[in-house]
Amino acid sequence: MPERMLTLADVAEILDITVPTARALVRQGEIQGFQVGGRGMWRVESKELDAYVEREKAAAASRRSSLQRD
Numbered sequence: 001m002p003e004r005m006l007t008l009a010d011v012a013e014i015l016d017i018t019v020p021t022a023r024a025l026v027r028q029g030e031i032q033g034f035q036v037g038g039r040g041m042w043r044v045e046s047k048e049l050d051a052y053v054e055r056e057k058a059a060a061a062s063r064r065s066s067l068q069r070d
Helices: 008-015 019-027 046-069
Strands: 034-036 041-045
Touching (some): 008 046, 041 046
């Protein structure tokens, strides 16, 4: 089955952020995406969004652990 492609609106809804914030995350390379069509619309594979969420969860856990040791 083909990987599901998400729009920036989809990404924003899933992460509960604004579309401009989702666009910034993709442009900065925090979330891997690619542009399609002549108008430069972005698409993100669902597995890439899942990977971003896992990285953010791991980073948050690391920060919590670091704060508890201090």
